[in-house]
Amino acid sequence: MPRDDHRAVHATPVPTNQGVTEASSPKQLLGTIDVIAIITGIVIGAGIFSAPALVAANSSSVTQMMAAWVLGGLISLGGALCYAELSTTHPSAGGEYHFLRLAFGHRVSFLFAWARLTIIPTGSIALLGFVFGDYATKLYELGPYSSAIYAATMVLMLTALNVVGLKSGKTTQNILTMLEVLGVVLIIGVGFWYAPPTSGLPDWGDAGNVSNWGLVLIFVMLTYGGWNEAAYVSAEVLGPGKNLPRALAISLALITTLYFLVNWAYLSVLGLPALSQSNTIAADMMQIALGPAGAGIVATLIAVSALTSANATILTGARTGFAFGRNSSLFSALGHWHPERNAPVRALWVQAAIVLGLILVGALTRSGFATMVEYTAPVFWLFFVLTGVALFVLRRKFPDRVRPYSVPLYPLLPLIFCATSAYLLYASVRHTGIGALVGLSVLAVGALLLLLTRSSSNPVTSS
Numbered sequence: 001m002p003r004d005d006h007r008a009v010h011a012t013p014v015p016t017n018q019g020v021t022e023a024s025s026p027k028q029l030l031g032t033i034d035v036i037a038i039i040t041g042i043v044i045g046a047g048i049f050s051a052p053a054l055v056a057a058n059s060s061s062v063t064q065m066m067a068a069w070v071l072g073g074l075i076s077l078g079g080a081l082c083y084a085e086l087s088t089t090h091p092s093a094g095g096e097y098h099f100l101r102l103a104f105g106h107r108v109s110f111l112f113a114w115a116r117l118t119i120i121p122t123g124s125i126a127l128l129g130f131v132f133g134d135y136a137t138k139l140y141e142l143g144p145y146s147s148a149i150y151a152a153t154m155v156l157m158l159t160a161l162n163v164v165g166l167k168s169g170k171t172t173q174n175i176l177t178m179l180e181v182l183g184v185v186l187i188i189g190v191g192f193w194y195a196p197p198t199s200g201l202p203d204w205g206d207a208g209n210v211s212n213w214g215l216v217l218i219f220v221m222l223t224y225g226g227w228n229e230a231a232y233v234s235a236e237v238l239g240p241g242k243n244l245p246r247a248l249a250i251s252l253a254l255i256t257t258l259y260f261l262v263n264w265a266y267l268s269v270l271g272l273p274a275l276s277q278s279n280t281i282a283a284d285m286m287q288i289a290l291g292p293a294g295a296g297i298v299a300t301l302i303a304v305s306a307l308t309s310a311n312a313t314i315l316t317g318a319r320t321g322f323a324f325g326r327n328s329s330l331f332s333a334l335g336h337w338h339p340e341r342n343a344p345v346r347a348l349w350v351q352a353a354i355v356l357g358l359i360l361v362g363a364l365t366r367s368g369f370a371t372m373v374e375y376t377a378p379v380f381w382l383f384f385v386l387t388g389v390a391l392f393v394l395r396r397k398f399p400d401r402v403r404p405y406s407v408p409l410y411p412l413l414p415l416i417f418c419a420t421s422a423y424l425l426y427a428s429v430r431h432t433g434i435g436a437l438v439g440l441s442v443l444a445v446g447a448l449l450l451l452l453t454r455s456s457s458n459p460v461t462s463s
Contacts, residue, residue, distance in 0.1 A: 031238050035247035036254075043226040043255050044181055049282045049302045050131050050369050052263050054219040057276035058212050062267060065216070069263055072220040073256030079384070079417045080227050080248040081407050082391050088240045088404040090394065096228065096387050103390035103397070107450060114446030115379050117331075119439055121317030122351060123376035125310055126358040129154050130369045132306040134279045138299040147279075148363035152356055158311045159352040162318070163345050180305040183298065184262050187282055191265020194289045214427025221424060222373050223259065225380070227252060241404025279369075314351065321347035330449060365434060374428070374435025379443050381425035388418035 059065035086099050097116075101109035129151030137146040227248065237244050266275050269285045278284045282302055287295035322344035325335025338345045362371045391407070391414050407413055429436055 032243045032247045032250075035237060035244065036251050039227055039247065039251040040181070040254060043224060043251070044184060044258065047127075047131075047223040047225070048184060048259060048262060049305075050134065050279070051219045051223045051373075052266055053275055053278050053281050054370055054373075055216055055263075056266075056272055058215045058219070059272070059276075060212060062272055064212070065267075065272070066260065066263060068213070068216045068220045069259050070256065072217065072224050073252055073259070075217075075221065075417075075420050076224045076227055076256075077249065077252045078413055079388070079421070080252060081245060082388060082414050082417050083228055084245040084248055084405050085403060085407045086387070086391055086394070088244055089398075089401055091240060096383065099387055099390045099394070100383070103393040104386070108386065110450050111443065111446050112383055114449070115383065115443060116317075117321050117334075118354060118442050118446070119379045120376055121313055122354045122358060123372050123439070125155065125313050125317065125351075125355045126151065126362060127369060127372035127376070128306045128310040128313065129355070129359060130362060130372060132303050132310065134369070135283060135299045135303040135306070138280045138283050139296065139303070145363050148359055151359045151362075154307060154310060155314070155352055155355050155359070158307075158314050159348050162311075162315050163343060163348050179301065180308075181258075183282075183301045183305065184258055187285065187298070188258070188261045188265045190286060190289045190294070191262075191268045214423065215431040217424060218377050218428050218431065219373060222377070224252075224255070227255075228384075245405050314348070318344050318347040318351050321351055330452060361435070361438065371435040375439040377428035377439075378425060378436050379439050381421050381428055382443075384421040385418055385425055388414055388421055 055068060056065055059068065090099060090102060097109055097112055100112050130147055132154050133147030133150035136150045142149050237247075266281055266285055269288050270278065270281065274284070275281060280299065283295040283299040286298040321331075321334045322337065325331045325333060325347065334344070334347045334350060336344065336346050358372065358375065361375075362369075365371045392411070394401075429440070
């Protein structure tokens, strides 16, 4: 699933009455290894434990499924190189918000900020809630709506903890991220070394029905989501012209390799038919290979992983709502910071209400994870298209700007990135259901609100 930019609105540029000064600007402290760790930790999330089942269900052959994971890595790499130019030429903690504001002005950046508030972070939290619920149900079932009950309980508990000022320590988050990556490596190891002797990959077949590729890639690209987060640390990278593109390339090569191998492991143990019908593929695979104990261990590990990612997204997503409130008179109520609790309490509860509504929609459709993918995907790819176009616009607007890194094969590679993003936008609307309609309707509400409000932000600059 696409991942959220929790700093998109907060950093670029903001009203002077918010106390943001040049002295408080980010410092260049991150090296290549640091950025690789950040990108890998963000991208390898709970999606790899659920999305492969949806990819398998919509693939007509093993060849199509496995090729889709490689293609997803290549598409992500092409986009990452475009982002590397944008991030090193116009470094800002605002990331895409900054690029879109420079290229297209306030209206487009307002819609992006609205999407950050109502669609992408909230959809991500609901999606993580369903991953948590699916694997928690594997341990103890609560009835026909067990997954949704677990998801809603998770959101309320984590929101309450953040309201009272709970902060996740850096060390704790790093340890849990490491456990998540080790979980992927464990699954790969089991698939290759402990699979039943009778198991094995089914006939690879051909590349599959061409008409299915759009839907397959939607779920694949969800799982690759998050590499664009590198744009938000661009102002903090040492030697960004060299280290940022290198970190992006290495990270995506590593992630693509891990994704290919873990899907091979799933197929080796479960086979394509069983994989496509499972809601808890990792636990089901471990149960076949190692018995109930193995399934329980991996289900617990994945549930904790989803819980941790959800907590971080709840914390940072509410900061987006707070920043939006500080920059918009219409949403000024969200821009309140509780001084004793050191938290945006109103933004946290508004965010929780939106997420609970999404969980209800997911429960009613009986396919919570897939519905949340549908909800976020069209909006996510729309702004990816616009960010790709922004690369061309900003080259024309600032032709003399020093570019520490220039995307190779310009304009071919950016055109390919824009074209693939546009295709995935089309596919996410054409192939998905009620979730996509809800997401686009929410974005349309933002367009109507745009007519009723004016930004209180400073004018766009070329910074």
